[in-house]
Amino acid sequence: MTDPPALAPVAVVAKGLSLTFGSGAEATRALEGVDLTILRGEFVSLIGPSGCGKTTLLRAIADLERPTGGTLLVNGMTAELARKQRAYGYVFQAPALYPWRNVERNVMLPLEIMGVPRAERRDLARRNLQLVGLTEVARRFPWQLSGGMQQRVSIARALSFSPSLLLMDEPFGALDEITRDGLNLHLHELWRSTGMTIVFVTHSIPEAVYLSTRIVVMSPQPGRIVDVIDCDLDPQRPLEIRDTAAFSAIGSRVRRALHSGASHD
Amino acid sequence: MTEAVRRTLPVIVVVVGLLVVWYAAAILGDLPQARDLATPGAAPTTLVRMALALERPLVPAPHQVAAALIAGLVQPLNSPRSLIYHAAVTASSAIVGFALAFVLGIALAIGIVNVRIFDRSIMPWIIASQTVPALAVAPMVVVVLGNAGLTGLVPKALIAAWLSFFPIVTSMVAGLRSPERIQLDLLRTYSAGGWDVFARLRWPASMAFLFPGMKIAASLAVVGAIVAELPTGAQAGLGARLLGASYYGQTLQLWAALAMASLLAVAAVAAADAARAVLVRARGGRL
Numbered sequence: 001m002t003d004p005p006a007l008a009p010v011a012v013v014a015k016g017l018s019l020t021f022g023s024g025a026e027a028t029r030a031l032e033g034v035d036l037t038i039l040r041g042e043f044v045s046l047i048g049p050s051g052c053g054k055t056t057l058l059r060a061i062a063d064l065e066r067p068t069g070g071t072l073l074v075n076g077m078t079a080e081l082a083r084k085q086r087a088y089g090y091v092f093q094a095p096a097l098y099p100w101r102n103v104e105r106n107v108m109l110p111l112e113i114m115g116v117p118r119a120e121r122r123d124l125a126r127r128n129l130q131l132v133g134l135t136e137v138a139r140r141f142p143w144q145l146s147g148g149m150q151q152r153v154s155i156a157r158a159l160s161f162s163p164s165l166l167l168m169d170e171p172f173g174a175l176d177e178i179t180r181d182g183l184n185l186h187l188h189e190l191w192r193s194t195g196m197t198i199v200f201v202t203h204s205i206p207e208a209v210y211l212s213t214r215i216v217v218m219s220p221q222p223g224r225i226v227d228v229i230d231c232d233l234d235p236q237r238p239l240e241i242r243d244t245a246a247f248s249a250i251g252s253r254v255r256r257a258l259h260s261g262a263s264h265d
Numbered sequence: 266m267t268e269a270v271r272r273t274l275p276v277i278v279v280v281v282g283l284l285v286v287w288y289a290a291a292i293l294g295d296l297p298q299a300r301d302l303a304t305p306g307a308a309p310t311t312l313v314r315m316a317l318a319l320e321r322p323l324v325p326a327p328h329q330v331a332a333a334l335i336a337g338l339v340q341p342l343n344s345p346r347s348l349i350y351h352a353a354v355t356a357s358s359a360i361v362g363f364a365l366a367f368v369l370g371i372a373l374a375i376g377i378v379n380v381r382i383f384d385r386s387i388m389p390w391i392i393a394s395q396t397v398p399a400l401a402v403a404p405m406v407v408v409v410l411g412n413a414g415l416t417g418l419v420p421k422a423l424i425a426a427w428l429s430f431f432p433i434v435t436s437m438v439a440g441l442r443s444p445e446r447i448q449l450d451l452l453r454t455y456s457a458g459g460w461d462v463f464a465r466l467r468w469p470a471s472m473a474f475l476f477p478g479m480k481i482a483a484s485l486a487v488v489g490a491i492v493a494e495l496p497t498g499a500q501a502g503l504g505a506r507l508l509g510a511s512y513y514g515q516t517l518q519l520w521a522a523l524a525m526a527s528l529l530a531v532a533a534v535a536a537a538d539a540a541r542a543v544l545v546r547a548r549g550g551r552l
Contacts, residue, residue: 064450083456090454096447100469100548109465113455141549 011165011197012038012061016070018222019056029222030056034070036216036225038199040164043191045200045208046216047254048261053223054201058167061199062090075165086114088165089158093173095150097142097157104129104138107157114161128156131190148179155187166198172207181239184210188237205258206242209233209250217254219261227257287327292316294324325520333521345501348525354502356529358418359490362425363533366482369426370433377434378441378467395431399424399489404496421499425489429482436478440471473552476541483533491526503529 017034020027031053038044046054059065061074063083074082082088089110097106107125116124129135132152142150151171158166172180188211191198202208208215209231217227231250233241241247295316302319303312317326325333337348344350373391376383403424410420444466452462494504503526510519545552 062454064453083454086456088454090451092447092451094447096451098448098466098469099551100472102549110455112465113452113457113461141551143551144549 009040010037010073011040011042011075012036012199013073014057014060014070015072017057017060017067017072018069019053019060019065019067031060031067032222032224034223034225036228038197040197041195043198043200043211043213044216045202045212045214046218047202047205047208048218048223048258049203049220051220051223052218052261053220054218055169056223057218058169058199058201062088062167064090086110086161087163088167089161089163091151091154091158091166091168091171093170095142095147095154097150097153099142102139102141103134103145103153106142106153107160109157110161116161124160125156128160129153131159132156132186146179148175148183151175152183152186159190164196166196168198168200170201170203173203180207185237185239187211192235205251205254208254209247210237210239210242215250215254217257217261219258226261227253229253229257284327288317291322291324291326295319295322298323321514321516323516325517329517330520330524333517334524337518337521337525348503348506348521351501351503351506351522352525352529354499355487355490355494355504355526358421358493358502359425359486359529359533361418361422362427362489363429363483363486365422365426366430366433366486367479370430370482371437373430373434374437374441375463377438379463391431391434394427399428399492400495402427403493407493407496421490421493421502424493425486428489428492429486432478432481432485433475436474437471440474441467443474444470472544476537476544476552479540480534480537483537484530487526487530487533 014034014036017031017036018029019031020029022028034053034057036057046057048054056065060067060072061079063074063079072079075085075087077085097103098109101109104122104125107128108121111121111124126135126138129138132155134149134152134156137145137149142153145153151174155171172183175183184207187198190196191211198211200208200211212231215229215231216225217229218224219226229250233246233250292313296312298319299312299316303315307315316322317329322329334348337346340347340349342350373383373387377388378384406424406427407420410416410423448466448470449462452466455461457465491502491504491507494502495508499505503522506522507519507526510516510522541552
């Protein structure tokens, strides 16, 4: 809906970002001193063990959490303003579909809220369901679909209003490996064809290496970035690329960074 | 065993069990009266037969109640002995009372969920209102409203509403608060306003909670309407019929009116279920 060229070349900038839950002895330092710049069109994965603040960082970008220190800009504006301008689509760990709406009407939910006319809503819903390969179940209800299909519906919903930024919080974490492979392939093609910026939280090293242009490795207590690894694999990525030496080399670097982060404690 | 048998067998066993107990109670309860009426030295079988056919039994037998109920149903509708006529009078105040409770209960629930002061200030009163026995309040309501010139349907409907609105408020408050964090976060990412959160999430989510509450409310509206007829000196309605029958010791008439009242409550609950079925169908088979 927004005009891409008018946007800043930088999608997300975090400088000295910190976020603490609670206070006093109970305080949890979810993020501390996070510096990160995400360029438009990048696919950046946030990886790390649980408690490393990767989801918190994503939620802060989405203005679902308020940082307690530092600066955070999304599309050149505050995260709150970016959220109010509907700058991003968000895919949660769970599909979060509304059970009383059928698939098509779930995809239309953001469009209804944003005041898109009815005919256009239906059109956009159809197009985005096609994008995730679910046109044939448009009239079904969420409980009639498998977990993988539900998550694809939630991706179609996030894409429905064509955000320039897609935030994904372990979207495939609950799915079996075969379904996950298929969705990874699909997501990669989607990213290549749309030129969107994607920030992707995961705890799977192969998934991060397969999908990303850069991998941000994080570590807990306090949540922080320990390494940022470039992932310059061939943009053509069949699933078999995971068997190549280049792929394993990047995977090893990520693994080493994860271990070095853990040994800090 | 086939599926049909497996399903109906427990029901049949319970019904037969109840009938056996009921007949036993009727015989035990009515034998003394039968013995008084019978000629001395009558055979026990004669006594039992008499006990089960008394005009004013202490405990009427099932077949007697059924006969009295049918007799009441086949009366012309304008007859004061017609149970359909009395049921219609009670039903009209129950329906108006339920409608009132429905609108008021949902409005209150929306207020309680959206305005914190409402939650603190009104909820205790709502709970307190239900601890006051309706039977005690009913005469006061009738007298006060009668002085204000309101008689007939209005006071009865208000008492029915009094009992009926509580399950609607509580189930609706629970329903409007039922959306999960993730569902609310989703709307926040769309920068959705308060109205969208209400109309697209809280309201549809509350329906699964509203209907069980509505079933209870529907039967309570019938109870309320009957209770309201007791102290009002009403000439019509199942409550009036119950009171009159009890006053004149017409136990068969009393039990027939009771049976009619429970049929009315069953119909009210069935109506709530039918409304639920419509929504379930619109939602593809699940609420």
